[in-house]
Amino acid sequence: MQGTTSLFITDPLESLNPKKDTTILWMQEAFTMGGQIFQCEMSNLIYKNQQTFADFSEIQDPNHHPQISCKVDKIQALKDFDYIFMRKDPPVNEDYMNALHLLSQAESEGANIINRPTALQKFNEKIFALQFSNWMPDTSVICREEDFKRFKKKYSTIILKPLNGMGGESIYKFDESSQDHLDIFKSLTNNHQTMVMVQNFLPEIYDGDYRILIIHGKPFPIALARIPQEGSFKGNLAAGGKGEARELSNDQVKVSMEIGKLLMDEGIVFAGIDMIGNYLTEINITSPTGAREILLQTNQNPIKTLLQSI
Missing domain, CATH: 3.40.50.20 (Rossmann fold)
Structure with a gap:
């Protein structure tokens, strides 16, 4: 530089x-x-x-x-x-x-x-992950109430989230079916016109929502596990989660390398994928974070690695 x-x-x-x-x-x-x-x-x-x-x-x-x-x-x-x-x-x-x-x-x-x-234009961060749906929890992208009810019947607990949110904003966890939940779904879909994502709830979230940084198609060896605080199911740091640096598991490396190939093909040099357990939930390409916390806890610097590679 x-x-x-x-x-x-x-x-x-x-x-x-x-x-x-x-x-x-x-x-x-x-x-x-x-x-x-x-x-x-x-x-x-x-x-x-x-x-x-x-x-x-x-x-x-x-x-x-x-x-x-x-x-x-x-x-x-x-x-x-x-x-x-x-x-x-x-x-x-x-x-x-x-x-x-x-x-x-x-x-x-x-x-x-x-x-x-062009890649930032092309991909929605949540829908992008559907290209690797074999690694994802059961996921539907819907806006109709009947589809929401049908998905809720499959699982005791589900997650509802907007397609363009960040930092845990407007993400809901439903343990039961109620009119209040239908009203939230109606509001989030702008009266059943705007698509949202629903997924089965993963209890592995309580062990951490892993942010894995992908640099030039390869995962940085340390991830940031974002752990929900008491009373919350959201690991996002912006939502009060606690970040803990951890080494990647073998499955996390495997998923990261698979996704990294496509990222490089699309000109995405720096990305962050989110995994709960061995499940992929999102591919962040707009403005991934987590590098500062990894550096502070491990003295390993993802951004220095990035800059040395461009």
């Missing part, structure tokens, strides 16, 4: 938590390796004069002041940065998709964008 320029497209800097955020760790590692660090938001992307540009700021010392940036007076074509890292968190809404369209245009102009914007 010596002498390189890296542009990070992120949420507002002040919203990032330096103690936990993988993107800030990424900036710090790139800076330590000799690179210049720049940042912008999706709204700072511009197309004019037959090129795609960014109006951006420089983070001059990400190791000590990662949330302090200095506005750069000129805009710059995206193709003139050595690396562009798309690290905007979901939701994957219209604004996000429009930014990806612009980034795809920039890629056609010669910009080097990680992860590849």
Whole structure:
């Protein structure tokens, strides 16, 4: 990274938590390796004069002041940065998709964008996992009430979640059938118009929801097991889960290598898959996290491994 320029497209800097955020760790590692660090938001992307540009700021010392940036007076074509890292968190809404369209245009102009914007456009993180359904719990993608009732009859406990959520938001666990649950389903599906995902509940969640980082098609040897706290079934750190670094099991390595081949074919250099026990639940490609916690607990650095491989 010596002498390189890296542009990070992120949420507002002040919203990032330096103690936990993988993107800030990424900036710090790139800076330590000799690179210049720049940042912008999706709204700072511009197309004019037959090129795609960014109006951006420089983070001059990400190791000590990662949330302090200095506005750069000129805009710059995206193709003139050595690396562009798309690290905007979901939701994957219209604004996000429009930014990806612009980034795809920039890629056609010669910009080097990680992860590849066409892949981010192509795959929904939850539906993407269906390509590996042999590793998944029983899963249905539905919006009709009769399909919801039919799935609930199969299992004593099920999980309901939106297709575009993150951090454990709007995920429900139903142990019984009730009108309240039907009302939640109706609300989450926007009156039975928007698709959602239902799965049989996996009690293995209480031993941890594993975040496995896939770097250039290969799993990092340490995963972050996110363990639900008392009274909760959600392991997500944003939902109060506790992160514990653990070595991968043989099955986790096998699943990761299988998924990694497809990720590389699609230009997805950095991803995070979620596994509960030996079951795959999600493939995260937009803005995977967990690297900071792994580094703090094991002194092994997934982001350094990533940067050394690009």
